[in-house]
Amino acid sequence: MWNFHNPVAVHAGTGSLARLPDLLAGRRALLITFPDAAALGMEQAVAELLGTQLAGIENAVHPNPDVAWLEAMYERVWQQHADVPCIVALGGGSVIDCAKAMLAPTPTGRFAPVLGHLRDGTDFAPDRARLKSLIALPTTAGTGSEVTPWATIWDAAAGRKYSLHQAWTWPEAAIIDAALMRDLPVAATLASGLDALSHAFESIWNVNRNPVSSTLAAAAARSILATLPQLLRAPRDIALREQMALAALQAGLAFSNTRTALAHSLSYDITLQAGVAHGIACSFSLPHVLQLALGCDASVDALLLQILDATHGEQAVTRLSIFLESLGVSTDPAHYGLADSWEARLQLALQGPRGRNFIAAGVAPMAPR
Ligand SMILES: [Fe+2]
Known part of the structure; x- marks a missing residue:
């Protein structure tokens, strides 16, 4: 038995940003975005669409939202915009995750209860009547954050990463407009x-x-393997941007129901x-x-080989390595200064919440097949 559930209303296609006023249906909204959105003309475009429904703008979201600065933003948002029912998040994952951390009220408007929940799981039951809704752009x-309930929140001072996940952290809607992605720098x-x-x-x-989830994920992976190298050579090609936007959406929908696994579990400490x-x-x-995944399940193996157009596991691994290396991404842990600690990191990552989702977790010994 299985189920698939995703409550986010998805609106897609170049120009779909224009639907934003309809989605708000007269509600006022706070715009949360990143510093460069103004220079790129995006902040103004969204502000003009919102017109008198725009309650305010928070535009200082930086990569990897950290509790060190989320606290001040949260308290400002709830002091100045407690009665604004909607947040519009314009940006990448950091902006959307930051917006998710702003959605729920605390009794005093202070951030401390949210922080307590993040740090040690302290129960956090906000007044549901005062929750803000999220529309992600x-x-x-x-x-994928626009179609998942998770927000990755960082606590660099403590050397920790938290995952915020509540019933109310699902966005209400996502607008996938490739025109918003056309000016994204090549590295990003x-x-x-x-x-x-x-x-x-x-x-x-x-x-x-x-x-x-597997059907969506396979379509996404095939499309990204084919599209991303072309897009990096022609970053302003709107058709390629649309293909990548669809693939990222498919991947987001897939992992909205599975969560991530070992590669993400490994990544957080490295970041x-x-x-x-x-x-x-x-x-x-x-x-x-x-x-490590190959050999655990015949149908998973078959799907992975098909995606990578390989006839056996070794060829699939080689093709994926060549793909990444061809984009300038080293697959060697030593490149990131991790050679000595790699095995220990692998074992630790397998024990983390995301690592336990990995198909080969618990299969001993954890050595390459
Ligand atoms: Fe990710």
Whole structure:
């Protein structure tokens, strides 16, 4: 038995940003975005669409939302905009995840109860009547956060990463408009595209997989393998941006039901300790993880070989390595200064919540097949 559930209303296609006022249906909204959105003209475009419904703008979201600065933003949002029912998040995964952390009220408007929940799981039951709704406008093709209930929140001072996940962290709607992605720099296009590829594979070699998630993930992976190299050579090609946007959406929908697995579990410490961008940190290990995944389940093996157009596992691993290396992404842990600690990191990552989703978790010994 299995089920697939995703409550996010998806609106897609170039120009679909224009639907935003209809989706708000007269509600006022706070716009949360990233600093460069103004220079790119996006902040103004969304502000004009919102007109008098725009309650305010928070535009200082930086990569990897950290509790160190989320606290001040949260308290400002709930002091100044407590009665605003909607948040519009315009940006990549960091912006959308940051917005998710702003949705729920605390009794005093202070951030401390949210932080307590993140740090030690302290029960956090916000007044549901005061919850804000989230409409996500992704400007990258990668995160999937626009169709998942998860927010990755960082606590660099404590050397930790948290996952915020509640019934109310699902976005109400997502607008997937490739025109918002056309000016994304090449490096961010690469990192976000590989994040989406990682979501697709992680959803396939996952104990929570189901026929719908695997079908979506396989379509996403095939499309990214074919499209991303072309897009990196022609980053302003709107047709290629649309293909990547669809693939990232498919991968997002897939892992919205499975969560991620070992490659993501490995990645978080690498981002915290070495500052490697999330999309690179969660993708350079994919060939290693593929090697570990093969041999666990015949239907998963068949799907992975089909995606990589390979006749046997070794060829599939080699093809995935060549794909990443051809994009300038080293698959060697030593490149990231991780050679000595790699085996220990692997064992630790397998024990984390995401690692336990991995199809080969618990299969001993954990050595490449
Ligand atoms: Fe990711």
